[in-house]
Every structure is written in C-alpha cells, then in structure tokens.
Amino acid sequence: MAILVISHQMGAGGPEIGMALAQRLGYRYVNQELLLDAARRYGLAEERLSHLDESKPTLFERFDTETRHHITVLQTTLLEFAEQDNCVLMRGGGQWLLRGVPHALRVRLIAPFEHRVKQWIKRTAEMTGETPTHRAAADFVRRDDAEKAGRMRYLYEVDISDPNLYELIVNVEKLPYDAVVEMLAGLVRRPELATAEDGRRLVASRALASRVQVALATHPETRRYRITVDAQGGVVTLEGTAALDRAVEVARAVPGVKQVKTQQLEIPPIPPFVA
Numbered sequence: 001m002a003i004l005v006i007s008h009q010m011g012a013g014g015p016e017i018g019m020a021l022a023q024r025l026g027y028r029y030v031n032q033e034l035l036l037d038a039a040r041r042y043g044l045a046e047e048r049l050s051h052l053d054e055s056k057p058t059l060f061e062r063f064d065t066e067t068r069h070h071i072t073v074l075q076t077t078l079l080e081f082a083e084q085d086n087c088v089l090m091r092g093g094g095q096w097l098l099r100g101v102p103h104a105l106r107v108r109l110i111a112p113f114e115h116r117v118k119q120w121i122k123r124t125a126e127m128t129g130e131t132p133t134h135r136a137a138a139d140f141v142r143r144d145d146a147e148k149a150g151r152m153r154y155l156y157e158v159d160i161s162d163p164n165l166y167e168l169i170v171n172v173e174k175l176p177y178d179a180v181v182e183m184l185a186g187l188v189r190r191p192e193l194a195t196a197e198d199g200r201r202l203v204a205s206r207a208l209a210s211r212v213q214v215a216l217a218t219h220p221e222t223r224r225y226r227i228t229v230d231a232q233g234g235v236v237t238l239e240g241t242a243a244l245d246r247a248v249e250v251a252r253a254v255p256g257v258k259q260v261k262t263q264q265l266e267i268p269p270i271p272p273f274v275a
Helices: 014-025 032-042 046-054 065-084 113-128 134-156 177-188 197-218 244-252
Strands: 003-008 028-030 087-089 104-110 168-171 228-232 235-240 259-264
Touching: 003 014, 014 028, 014 087, 014 177, 028 032, 028 065, 032 065, 065 087, 065 197, 104 177, 113 134, 168 177, 197 228, 197 235, 197 244, 235 244, 244 259
Parallel strands: 003 087, 003 104, 028 087, 104 168, 235 259
Antiparallel strands: 228 235
16 A cells, blocks of 8 residues: 655644544554654664654753664664555655655645644644633744754754755645545545555665664664664675674574675875964
8 A cells, every 4th residue: 555654843733644644544643652662672762762752952962872772762763664564654754764665645634824823722622621822822832833843954964944854745735634634535546646666665675674773772882882784685785994803793693684794984184283
C-alpha cells in the first residue's frame, strides 16, 4: 500500500484528519504510539522523548550525547514503523527521513494564523471545558510554530515549510476535514504510490542505518564519537575520524547487518598562528 506522512500547523486539523484517514484506509495511526514504543524498547523516559520530538533542543542539549541518543531512537522508531508500511505517521521528521521513498506521500496541512487560533480555542474548549483567551491561544500557536521550525532546522538543516519536502500542501481554511480525508485517501490508492520492492529496500536500509546509529550511541566506547552510518542492502559503511575498529564490532552485532565497511576521515591540521 503506502506510507502517509502528515506534517501540520497547530490548529490546521492534523490529528482529526490523520486519525480519520487511518480509519478509512485501515492503516495504523502512529502518533503517541511512536513515543511509547521507543520508550518501552529502549528504556527511555517518555517525557524526554516527547520534548525532543516536538521542540528544538536547548543550547545545552545540543552538546549532550544523551540528547543525540534520544533523537536517534525517535528516528529509528519512526523508520521501523515505516518499514511495516500501511501507516499514517504524525510525528516530526518523517518528511525528511522518508524523502525519495516512492510509496511515501508527504503532506503538509496549513491554514491562516487567525483561523488556526480560533480552531485551537474551539478544540481546547471541547476537550477541557475551558475556553482560553485569544491572546493566550495566539501565543501558544505562535510558540508551537517556532518550536517545530527550530527543531527541523537543528536536526536536518531544512525549512519545515519548504514545498520540496512534500508531495502536497493543503490549505484547510475552506475545506471540511472529511473532504481532505477523501482527497488524500484517493491519492494513496493511486498506482504510483503502490509499495514496490525498491521502495521497501530503501526504507529498510535507512532503518538499519539508524539502528546501527543507536548501537553506536549507546556503546561506552563509541558514544563519544561522531560516526556517520550508511546502509545499502545490509552492507553498512561507517565514516569517522576515530574508534572505527570498535565501531565495526558494534555494528556487526546489529541484526540485519551483513557486512561492515569503513572510511577513515582525516582530521585537517591546525594552521600555524600568523601574527
């Protein structure tokens, strides 16, 4: 079938559309489940994972190896759900992690700012029985926009609103949610988005590379080093400046790895001081 990645602005109907779409297609709806699965399998705190999944890391966290580990776990879990196919992925980063995958439909849901503020006030009132002020709602929506944009810039050096990250961008201001669901369901059923073996191999390779990254990030002898991982058909290539011999041993122990290659990077010499 296909993989649906839904990126949405706060107040643009992302959860409502994503959940209805999953029910209509018989797909797995992956939102909070992703965090719970990551926390359960890797023994990490769900609160910390949720923070890093929704917000850009703080200045301190950007230099913290534990933060790198947590983010890698989130990416790995998302790719593993994508491996299973037939899912609606709601958590962040899928539009980048699944770039170039033929059977992935990456969608961005947007709406004018004031429309989104009103929708958020309405949804909050329905869920909690309390109606926030317009100012509080506007601040919340604006802050959420900034956090999501900052996270994408930090992790992938891309603009979350870049149209090249999506096959489709939908302004939901004038469209009822069921109309958007009907449109997306029709697109997913197109033969161009049918899952093929090439696409499966591409997702599987990215998931394997990410699992190796998790193994390197948790091993006491390799976690301090930045080692780039690439995987193609079970063949893993490690690229770094140090600890590659130990990294090879760690990578070989990851299920699905058939062969490990290395590429040593040379550290450029420090230029002499010139007065």
